[in-house]
Amino acid sequence: MHTIRQANLNDLNTLFVIENRVFNNDPFALSKSSFRYHLQKNIIFGIEVDEKIAGYILWLKRKDSYRLYSLAVDNDFQGLGLASKLLENSFENLKDKKRFTLEVKVENKKAIKLYKKFGFKIKKVLKDYYEDSDGFLMEMRS
């Protein structure tokens, strides 16, 4: 059974542990202080499996859109549909904007496939967007 809820400061350590396992030394991984900031200022939904957070999605609210800033599912829980549930739940809750954007590494096939499943389309190639690769800017209009 899984539950999705808004994450809070009590989840800080759990989120940080997941982040390090999933992004594994990627310079792109969020620090603990970034999580603390985002938990206070932005929107993080966590998905619980057996009452423990196994993944999260982080959204930044913009004037006319939401930007998906990070999404991660803990290694042992990938491929079970949890990221799909987090996205579904986000679109049910974030209804005040019609435009959603994100950036993703061009070689992250798994994530790109997931985003396309939810209607995101590649809008632009972002040259050298990441330290080690180019990115795609993707957009979805609901």
Ligand SMILES: CC(C)(COP(=O)(O)OP(=O)(O)OC[C@H]1O[C@@H](n2cnc3c(N)ncnc32)[C@H](O)[C@@H]1OP(=O)(O)O)[C@@H](O)C(=O)NCCC(=O)NCCS
């Ligand atoms: C990308 C990520 C969030 C997906 O999470 P997940 O819970 O495993 O995803 P789901 O089980 O909901 O699968 C969703 C879709 O992803 C794609 N997908 C999942 N596993 C895949 C695989 N092994 N190969 C190819 N596509 C795959 C499929 O399109 C799948 O949908 P489908 O099952 O209907 O075909 C997860 O793999 C992750 O945390 N990766 C590392 C961090 C990352 O890359 N985050 C995104 C950065 S922008």
